[in-house]
Structure formats: C-alpha cells, structure tokens
Amino acid sequence: EAQVTQNPRYLITVTGKKLTVTCSQNMNHEYMSWYRQDPGLGLRQIYYSMNVEVTDKGDVPEGYKVSRKEKRNFPLILESPSPNQTSLYFCASRQSTGELFFGEGSRLTVL
C-alpha cells in the first residue's frame, strides 16, 4: 500500500528540547515536502526536497532543519522548539502525475 508515514502523530514537549519528526514514503518519489497547518492560514511550506541531498527553504523555514540522505526519508528537525511552533505538521511526496500524497499529520505542542 502506498504510504507516507509520519512519527510521532502526537507530541507534547517543552521549549528548547530538540525533537525530530520522521517522514518516510514507499513510493520512490523524488520530491518531498513539509507543511504546517494553522487555523486561518491554510498550509504553509516549511522545506522541500527535489531529490537526495537536495533541499531548499519554503515559505516558513525559520526554526526548522531537514535532511535528505535517502530517497524515502525526509525528517523535520526542531533544534530548539518554541511555543510558536505549536502546529499540525504534514509531510508529503509528489506523484509523477503532479498531485501530492500526504501523511496523516503530526500534532506538536510546545509548552
């Protein structure tokens, strides 16, 4: 079954404690991306990757890092989380036909 898998699905953490949200896809897609979803703001792109070792900033990259060492994995790293990073995060990969395939989301709360 085609999947984008994110972990954890839910996380409560404290300010400054480094965390990583993992993302893995089994469709051999080259393009992957991270979004955050906030009420009234829709989805905003954090980072994207066109292929292995190729990453670039999206619209709201401040406070986040990513890496793409393997095609299937695209982790999102918060080195020093802050309360304004409390959000719902989605990882997505792109089909060859153009549409995005999303994970189930990771709800992060930073206290």
Next chain:
Amino acid sequence: AQSVAQPEDQVNVAEGNPLTVKCTYSVSGNPYLFWYVQYPNRGLQFLLKYITGDNLVKGSYGFEAEFNKSQTSFHLKKPSALVSDSALYFCAVRDMSGTGGYQKVTFGTGTKLQVIP
C-alpha cells in the same frame, strides 16, 4: 507571487442539494489546479486536478470542478451533497512556469463544508 483565495470559511448545505466551494487563483504562468479534502484527524487527500484540456474535470466521490480562465476560478461542485462529504476542502495552485524543475504549490486557507441531514 502566486496566490489562492477561498472566500468562504464555511459552507453549509442540506443533504441532497448541490454544493459549490469557491476558489480563485493568481499565477504568472500556466496553472495546475488541485482540490484536496481533509477529514478530521487525517491528512489531505487528493480529489481532482486541472492541467489542460476540458474545463470541467471530474474527480473522486462524485466531485467535479470547473476551470474558468477569464475569471481565474476553479470552483468545486457536486450535484447532490452527502453528510459524509462534511470535511475541510483546500484548493491549491502550482505555477508551471517555475524554473529549475521546481514549481511551487500554494494552498488556500481552506473551506469547511457542513452537510446538514
């Protein structure tokens, strides 16, 4: 800069009635247009897209959308709404004129569809 507008935060419709969820866009080049649906506590799911050709595109679950180039709109429609259609709907645009192989996708803010039994 490209943009997507979904002017209605919420749309209420009675079950069995036709529904429309509005979307307008702005891009410099030729647009790819998408609709996605998000059910509670789930990720976004692809519904349909317009790339080129027929202005009326059909998608999953009986949904369709009409591309109108002069009005820069891509409204989502369904002839007869179901209670199970209640969800959050996102319109998105991808500007195909992007360079370097990357074409940015911009999402609207979403419209909550409530179908009343």
